[in-house]
Amino acid sequence: xxxxxxxxxxxxxxxxxxxxxxxxxxxxxxxxxxxxxxxxxxxxxxxxxxxxxxxxxxxxxxxxxxxxxxxxxxxxxxxxxxxxxxxxxxxxxxxxxxxxxxxxxxxxxxxxxxxxxxxxxxxxxxxxxxxxxxxxxxxxxxxxxxxxxxxxxxxxxxxxxxxxxxxxxxxxxxxxxxxxxxxxxxxxxxxxxxxxxxxxxxxxxxxxxxxxxxxxxxxxxxxxxxxxxxxxxxxxxxxxxxxxxxxxxxxxxxxxxxxxxxxxxxxxxxxxxxxxxxxxxxxxxxxxxxxxxxxxxxxxxxxxxxxxxxxxxxxxxxxxxxxxxxxxxxxxxxxxxxxxxx
Amino acid sequence: xxxxxxxxxxxxxxxxxxxxxxxxxxxxxxxxxxxxxxxxxxxxxxxxxxxxxxxxxxxxxxxxxxxxxxxxxxxxxxxxxxxxxxxxxxxxxxxxxxxxxxxxxxxxxxxxxxxxxxxxxxxxxxxxxxxxxxxxxxxxxxxxxxxxxxxxxxxxxxxxxxxxxxxxxxxxxxxxxxxxxxxxxxxxxxxxxxxxxxxxxxxxxxxxxxxxxxxxxxxxxxxxxxxxxxxxxxxxxxxxxxxxxxxxxxxxxxxxxxxxxxxxxxxxxxxxxxxxxxxxxxxxxxxxxxxxxxxxxxxxxxxxxxxxxxxxxxxxxxxxxxxxxxxxxxxxxxxxxxxxxx
Numbered sequence: 001x002x003x004x005x006x007x008x009x010x011x012x013x014x015x016x017x018x019x020x021x022x023x024x025x026x027x028x029x030x031x032x033x034x035x036x037x038x039x040x041x042x043x044x045x046x047x048x049x050x051x052x053x054x055x056x057x058x059x060x061x062x063x064x065x066x067x068x069x070x071x072x073x074x075x076x077x078x079x080x081x082x083x084x085x086x087x088x089x090x091x092x093x094x095x096x097x098x099x100x101x102x103x104x105x106x107x108x109x110x111x112x113x114x115x116x117x118x119x120x121x122x123x124x125x126x127x128x129x130x131x132x133x134x135x136x137x138x139x140x141x142x143x144x145x146x147x148x149x150x151x152x153x154x155x156x157x158x159x160x161x162x163x164x165x166x167x168x169x170x171x172x173x174x175x176x177x178x179x180x181x182x183x184x185x186x187x188x189x190x191x192x193x194x195x196x197x198x199x200x201x202x203x204x205x206x207x208x209x210x211x212x213x214x215x216x217x218x219x220x221x222x223x224x225x226x227x228x229x230x231x232x233x234x235x236x237x238x239x240x241x242x243x244x245x246x247x248x249x250x251x252x253x254x255x256x257x258x259x260x261x262x263x264x265x266x267x268x269x270x271x272x273x274x275x276x277x278x279x280x281x282x283x284x285x286x287x288x289x290x291x292x293x294x295x296x297x298x299x300x301x302x303x304x305x306x307x308x309x310x311x312x313x314x315x316x317x318x319x320x321x322x323x324x325x326x327x328x329x330x331x332x333x334x335x336x337x338x339x340x341x342x
Numbered sequence: 343x344x345x346x347x348x349x350x351x352x353x354x355x356x357x358x359x360x361x362x363x364x365x366x367x368x369x370x371x372x373x374x375x376x377x378x379x380x381x382x383x384x385x386x387x388x389x390x391x392x393x394x395x396x397x398x399x400x401x402x403x404x405x406x407x408x409x410x411x412x413x414x415x416x417x418x419x420x421x422x423x424x425x426x427x428x429x430x431x432x433x434x435x436x437x438x439x440x441x442x443x444x445x446x447x448x449x450x451x452x453x454x455x456x457x458x459x460x461x462x463x464x465x466x467x468x469x470x471x472x473x474x475x476x477x478x479x480x481x482x483x484x485x486x487x488x489x490x491x492x493x494x495x496x497x498x499x500x501x502x503x504x505x506x507x508x509x510x511x512x513x514x515x516x517x518x519x520x521x522x523x524x525x526x527x528x529x530x531x532x533x534x535x536x537x538x539x540x541x542x543x544x545x546x547x548x549x550x551x552x553x554x555x556x557x558x559x560x561x562x563x564x565x566x567x568x569x570x571x572x573x574x575x576x577x578x579x580x581x582x583x584x585x586x587x588x589x590x591x592x593x594x595x596x597x598x599x600x601x602x603x604x605x606x607x608x609x610x611x612x613x614x615x616x617x618x619x620x621x622x623x624x625x626x627x628x629x630x631x632x633x634x635x636x637x638x639x640x641x642x643x644x645x646x647x648x649x650x651x652x653x654x655x656x657x658x659x660x661x662x663x664x665x666x667x668x669x670x671x672x673x674x675x676x677x678x679x680x681x682x683x684x
Contacts, residue, residue, distance in 0.1 A: 247670060251606035257606030264634060266591035290604060290677070328589060335632070 002073060003096050004301040008115020011297040012283040013231045015163045015203065017118045018074075019125040019220075022148045022157040023132060024139040030149045031104060039086035039102045046101050047088060049135030050128075054090040054099070059083075065318055068310035074112070074163075076100055097124045099132075100198040104149045105157075107132055113300070116227065118160055141294050145212065156216050161207035162227050163192065167280045168204045168237035169230075178230060184209035187226060193272060201272045201304070231238070243285045253281030253289045260303075261339040265317065265324070266331040271307050275300065295338060303337050343416060345438050350457020350542040353639040354625040355573045357505045357545065359460045360416075361562075364490045364499040365449040365474060366481040372491045373429070373446060381428035381444045388432060391477030392470075396432040396441070401425075407660055410652035416454070416505075418442055418572050439466045441474075446491045447499075449474055456640070458569065460502055460534045467500075487554065498558050503549035504569050505534065509622045510579035511572075528552035529568060535614055536584040542683050543614045543646070545617060548572065562570045595623030596631045602645075603681040608673040609668070613649050617642065637680060645679050 003016045024030055028038065047056055059067055059080065067259075071081040076089055080103045087102040100108040109132070111124035132138065139147040146157035153159075169175055179189045188209045193201040206227060208219045242249055256277035279300050281289045281334050305311055307330050316329050345358045366372055370380065389398055401422065403411055413423040416430055422445045429444040442450040451474070453466035474480065481489040488499035494500075511517055521531045530551045535543040548569060550561045584591055598619035601608075621642050623631045647653055649672050655663050658671045 051435040146506030147601065247607055247666070251673070254606050255601055259597055262596040262600030264596050265589055288606065324589075331593070 002075075002093070002305075003112045004073075004305050005298055006114035007298045008113055008117050010116040011114070013164055013166070013234050014227070015165055015297075016074075016112050016114055016118035016122045017116060017162050018110060018112045018159075018160070019118065019160045021107075021109040021119040021125050021129055022105040022146065022153050023109065023129060023246045024147055024149070025106050026137045026139040028106060030106070034085075034102065034106075036086050042103050042106060042236065043086065043088045046088070046099070046134065049132050050090055050092075050099070051131070053094065054092045056090045059087045060085075063318070064234075065310050065313050065320065067247070069308070069314045071313050072308035073305055075110070077103060077105070077108075080108075089156055092128070095124045096129050099128060105153075111191065116162060116231070117228075118162065118224060121278055122160065122216065122220055153211055155210075155212035156219060157211060157212065158216050158219060159207050159211075160216075160220050160223050161205045162223070164204050164206055164227070164230060164234070165202055165276075165279060166204055166230070166234050167202040167276050168241055169234050171241070172237050174233065174237065175204070178233075182206065182226060183209075185222065185226065186214075187223065199270065200276075201278045221253055238280065238284060242286055245285060249284070250281075250287045250289050253277050253284075253287060253291070255313060257281065257289065257291050257295075259339075260334050263331045263334070265327045266334065267323075267327050268307060268309060268330070271334070275304055275307075299337065303334060306333055306337065344417075344435070344647075345454045345456045346415075346647050347640055348456035349638065349640045350455055350459050350604075353456070354571055355506055355508070355576050356368055356458035356569070357507060357643055358416075358454050358456055359458060359463045359504050359638075360452060360454045360502070361460065361463040362501045362503075363449075363451040363471055364447040364452065364488065364495050365471060366491070367448050368479045368481040370448060372448065376444065378428050384448060385428065385443050388430070388441070388478065390450075391474050392434075392441070394474070394568075395436065395611070396434045397438075399431045399433065401429045401431060402427075405660070407652050407655050407662065411650070411656045414650035414653050415647055416494050419445060419450075421445070422450075427471070427669045431524040435471070439465045439470050442471060445526050447495075458504060458573070460504065460566060464502065464558065466560055477497045487584070495553055496563060497552075497554035498556060500561060501549050501553075502562050502565050503547045504556075506548055506572060506576070507618075507621060508546055508548050508570070508572070508576050509543055509544040509618050510583055511576050513583070514579050516575065517546070518580065520575075524548065524568060527568065528556075529565060529566065542611065544618045567604055580622065580626060584628055588629060591626070592623075592631050594620050595626075595629060595633070599623065599631065599633050599637075599680075602676050605673045605676070607669045608676065609669050609673070610649060610664075612653060613672060613676070617646055617649075641679065645676060648675055648679065657672075676684055 028034065057288065067081040070076045071078045075098050080087060080100050085102060090099040096113060097111040109125050109128045111121045113121040141147055145155040148154055148157050182189050186209050188207055190205045192203040192205055208223055256274035260274045260278060280292065281287055281291055281298065282295060282297060309326055311325055312329055312333065313319065409423040412418045413420045417440050418568040422429060423448050425526065427444060430673050432441040438455060439453040451467050451470045453463045455463040458519065490496055526530050530549055532547045534545040534547055550565055573661055598616035602616045602620060623629055623633055624637060624639060624642065625674050648657065651668055654668055654671055654675065
């Protein structure tokens with residue numbers, strides 16, 4: 001089961017924590033200077049390094065829908081999903097650790113954990129790195145740290161992030177102030193599902209920007225301090241919203257739940273809007289919304305992933321579907337997943 | 343139980359049939375020329391004429407909300423509900439026959455039946471008239487027929503009507519053609535709940551306009567012929583709508599059902615829109631709407647009456663409520679009445 005099927009700490013605000021480590025093999029050409037033969041050799045050697053805990057998925061011969069569905073699950077980058085070079089994904093689904101081989105760097109190790117649990121994600125990523133380091137000599141410079149294809153990743157070559165659900169901060173125009181603050185501290189915020197500062201799904205990835213001149217532990221510690229503040233502020237603003245206009249907020253949430261569980265045709269964009277309202281409603285149990293108790297954060301987060309176009313098509317048999325047909329399947333899947341009678 | 347709690351013939355198109363007879367007592371002044379004393383005497387004598395089957399409600403001393411709720415149930419006219427003269431309503435709830443005493447005419451006998459059942463309504467109204475005629479000498483002229491306060495009612499002094507639900511004709515702009523046809527034949531169409539030719543609730547009262555030079559039986563027969571044609575046309579257009587765009591129509595219906603059963607705040611106007619969609623959905627069982635089987639036409643028609651402002655306030659304790667509070671109570675009543683879990 002993937003991260004979105006589990007429930008971690010602070011699920012009301014944090015969907016997932018993730019740590020990504022970029023690593024390269026010393027002496028091996030990077031990026032498109034790596035020949036297909038040597039790439040395939042690297043992929044094969046990686047299997048030996050990782051052993052049985054990891055399953056390989058060969059992206060060079062993967063159909064478009066399956067590849068794109070991995071990107072929609074945030075397991076691979078969209079670039080990796082749609083590239084045409086020799087590349088593979090190694091998955092350890094037991095602890096949600098994934099290694100892209102021959103993305104921009106030779107290795108992109110990524111570990112995802114449910115909820116607010118950066119140290120756990122970091123530990124998983126380091127364990128996978130250790131397996132690779134036992135087999136490969138990783139490119140490392142005493143001055144610069146880990147060497148990477150893109151110079152912005154030099155140093156720790158680590159990106160730690162938390163995916164946060166911030167509907168109250170979004171509604172009360174609090175995101176841009178947070179973005180400014182984070183920027184001063186070497187951190188950044190990125191809207192997920194709809195680019196720009198206001199994300200349609202009110203989902204934001206908060207991550208470190210700086211990788212040079214800091215340690216991994218310092219980065220995670222600083223990110224945690226900032227995330228703590230954002231979590232507290234979001235919760236405070238939610239409580240204010242619920243206190244100031246309980247009828248309106250209950251109505252909004254309950255109607256969105258009604259739309260998700262009754263519609264027969266639903267676009268991805270409309271889904272997002274209702275999803276935000278319902279997730280906020282579940283986070284505020286004082287509201288009278290009528291949402292059944294078994295609609296948990298993990299059920300909702302699963303529905304978010306399942307409603308993405310490629311995951312949806314994969315679930316519906318793996319064939320390309322016209323947008324209208326997709327919107328019908330999305331509505332039908334949502335009813336199965338979310339309705340009282342499920 | 344009132345007409346709206348029962349299910350009569352053709353409930354998919356006809357909510358109710360009604361026959362109203364205007365009658366006056368010979369020699370007694372009409373309208374506001376009738377003194378309070380003589381009006382009270384008439385009200386009292388009416389009780390003797392009708393016997394035990396009728397209960398009296400004294401409108402002269404009725405609170406505003408209760409009086410208005412009778413008008414919202416279509417049992418009395420809005421003029422009767424809000425007048426300030428001595429007046430009373432006699433109700434025989436067993437067969438939904440009502441007599442307004444001292445409305446515009448001395449007696450306004452009205453019988454309402456569920457569904458498409460004009461002859462039954464006519465029989466009930468005639469039975470009530472017979473009770474009055476046994477006690478009072480009713481004003482009748484061999485040339486003109488029954489004498490009435492307003493000359494447009496002279497003759498049969500009868501208005502027979504069917505309240506029709508015509509969403510498909512409304513959507514396909516078929517109402518004005520019907521109105522023109524009816525007008526040529528001495529009949530008329532009036533939009534209920536929202537004046538004008540397009541009624542918000544897609545409810546239309548089809549009734550005779552002509553009372554002079556025709557018999558009651560001819561009027562009912564002609565109205566029935568025309569109603570038969572309208573019923574057939576409405577059903578045909580519904581089937582076409584369902585056939586041409588089943589997904590869109592199912593989606594519209596199912597979402598409206600979701601809104602009615604999930605909202606926490608709902609205006610009367612918004613209610614009407616959803617009510618129309620859901621009633622249309624129940625009439626088209628081929629649609630995949632997820633509406634439970636126990637949501638019948640009579641349940642929906644009951645919710646229509648219960649959602650009117652005064653009926654709602656009466657149900658909520660009989661106190662005047664602010665519009666917002668009313669909208670909250672409406673939503674709550676709808677959930678009790680319509681939701682799967684009820």
